[in-house]
Amino acid sequence: MSLADLLLPLFLLVFLTTSRSQCPTNPSTIVNDTQVLLSLRDRLGIKAWNETANPRAWRGVEWSSDNRVEGLNMSRLNLSGVLPSIWAELPSLARLDLSQNGLSSLEVPGCKNTQLKLLNLSSNSLQEVPANLSSLESLESLDLSANFLTVLGVPKFSSTLRSLNLSINNLNGSVSIGGNLGLEALELSHNGLSGSIPETFGEMTNLTRLDISFNRFRGDLPDIWSKNLELRYLDISNNSLQGGLPPSLRRLRKLSVLSAGNNFLSGPLELEDGDFASIETLHLLRNMFNGTVPARVGSLTNLRVLVLMWNRFSGTIPPELGNCSNIREIWLNGNDLTGTIPGELSKLSHLQQLVLNGNDIGGELPSGLSNCTELVVLWLEQNKFSGNLPDSFASLSRLLILSLSGNDLVGSIPASYGKMSSLIGLDVGSNNLSGEVPAMLQNVSTLQFLFLSDNSFSGSIPDWLPRLRNLRAMDFSLNRFSGKIPASIGRLFANVQLYNMSTTTPLVHAQSLVYTGFAFPTTIDFSSNQLSGSIPAAIGDLYNLQVLDLSHNRLIGPIPESLGNARNLSRVALASNRLNGSIPTSVADLSFLTVFDVSNNSLVGRIPDSPQLSSMDAALFAGNQLCGLPLINTCSSTAPPHRPRRDGQGGSEQDQGGVTTLVSVAIFVAAFFYALFWTFLCTLQQPCIILSPALR
Secondary structure (H helix, E strand, C coil): CCHHHHHHHHHHHHHHHHHHHCCCCCCCCCCCHHHHHHHHHHHHCCCCCCCCCCHHHCCCEEECCCCCEEEEECCCCCCEEEECCHHHHCCCCCEEECCCCEEEEECCCCCCECCCCEEECCCCCCCCCCHHHHHECCCCEEECCCCCCCECCCCCCCCCCCEEECCCCCCEECCCCCCCCCCCEEECCCCEEEECCCHHHHHCCCCCEEECCCCEEEEECCCCCCCCCCCCEEECCCCEEEECCCHHHHCCCCCCEEECCCCEEEEECCCCCCCCCCCCEEECCCCEEEEECCHHHHHCCCCCEEECCCCEEEEECCHHHHHCCCCCEEECCCCEEECCCCHHHHHCCCCCEEECCCCCCEEECCHHHHHCCCCCEEECCCCEEEEECCHHHHHCCCCCEEECCCCEEEECCCHHHHHCCCCCEEECCCCEEEECCCHHHHHCCCCCEEECCCCEEEECCCCCHHHCCCCCEEECCCCEEEEECCHHHHHCCCCCCCCCCCCCCCCEEECCEEECCCCCCCEEECCCCEEECECCHHHHHCCCCCEEECCCCCCEEECCHHHHHCCCCCEEECCCCEEEECCCHHHHHCCCCCEEECCCCEEEEECCCCHHHHCCCHHHHCCCEEECCCCCCCCCCCCCCCCCCCCCCCCCHHHHCCCCCHHHHHHHHHHHHHHHHHHHHHCCCCCCCCCCHHHC
16 A cells, blocks of 8 residues: 555545635635625625725725735625625634624524624624524624514524624523523613523623613512622613512622613612622612612712612611712602702712702702702702702803702792803792892803793793793793783794604704704793783794793783794694784694684684684684684674685694694693603613603
């Protein structure tokens, strides 16, 4: 037997072994990575890679110094169907981003790949985890979020896998992660996973981040965390978990973020020495914790965000909170807290948000809060605060929201509040305040929401309101304002965008913050005062006005014909005044109108013919001498003629549909400030749920 005969079997053994462990390439047909990309371009219909341009300038392509492709970003290229195994043709590829396409499957070769470390398949149309992904021997990060995965059966990957994201899918049932116990980050949020939290999580000794929020896990929060010594971030919110916080969880030395809101956790909040040694965010909103807020919370020296709102805590705010020198946010709203605001809180020089609304906290507003110069939100409404508005608050130059409504405050608004150079919203409604609106407020050019309702303010409506160029909503109702409505009102709202229920366009801007998710109608509410004189014709200049309420005053004269020029009006309330004459025919031009309440005046004649007016509740026109739809009485020949509708006038069926009563106006205005604040608060790195006031 020759030497060649002896070596041939050995050669074949080595060749076959090598061919199974490496993805094949054919250097005779594919000379370099540039040709591979051009081939992919033609097969996938990618228009971004121009062969006449320098390949190093191609979109999403990362090159190494030896002209090999190391990274490839192919997100948002409208790819669909089955994707070929790119990594089999690009042997140096380490990072591949295929997110935000329409891929339904992957062509995964059975051969091993030793280079690919990051694979992003999020926001595609995958219905199952590609089984052969386990052949990627060096894979460290796999993102399969926002697909259509239904069964959580993840194959066991190489021990190199560190991050696995399966959030925002349709996974249901119990958790099975294929024995990938070496994971450092596991994301399973926004699925339909159920049952109890598996003990497997407690065996992941390398785990630093675990997110199982927005699922259906139930039962007691298990005491399984003693081995998770590296855990820094844990989100178990929005499940149906019960019980308290187990000792093994509280004693994790590196845990910095715990989010457990929207569960059924209950009992006292127990804290012992050494608990939550590194905690920065403790987020326990909307549970059933009771007892007092523990004084030991003051020993959490790293604490930045404390969220205990919507629980059942009682007793007083512990003065020890003043020891949390790094704290930025305190959320204790919606509990049963009593007592006063401890003076020790004035030491919190980094405090940005203090939210205490919906408790029974009383006493005078502490002027020492002016020492918290970083304050952005001070929300103290619906409590029992008394005394005057502190003049010292004027020094809070970064304050955006000051909400003090629903208390027992007296006195006037300090003129010094005109120095609040960043203020967006001021709400002092439902107190016992009096005096005139200080003229200094005209200097607050950032002001967008001014709510003074249900007090004893007097004097005239300020003629300087148009100087507040960003103002979009004012509520002066239920006060003692008198005199005429100034003609200068016609210059309001020139700079604001219109309210649109279907938009999420940012409407409120302040400093580096942008508020999204809600839009707010431009509003004038002067109802239930002692205003006299006529409605100024300048009201028609308010093209951006959407809600107008002048009801329950002493206004006289006709409704100005110019009202029809305010084309974006959707709600108009002029009830219970002394208006006379006929309803101007121009009102028929208000194609967005859903409420037009002119009840209990001295109006006469025919109601203008329009689909909007004729579909409203007849009660909105009662107490006058009117005729025509929606009233049942017909007009005589002596009634003022109606103006025929011109072709093309009127809104769409969507704009014109529905019958709305005056009650909707009151609910709408009352809901304003709730919507404003909850939209604002949700943008400040704070998870929260926006609910209508009726659900709170």
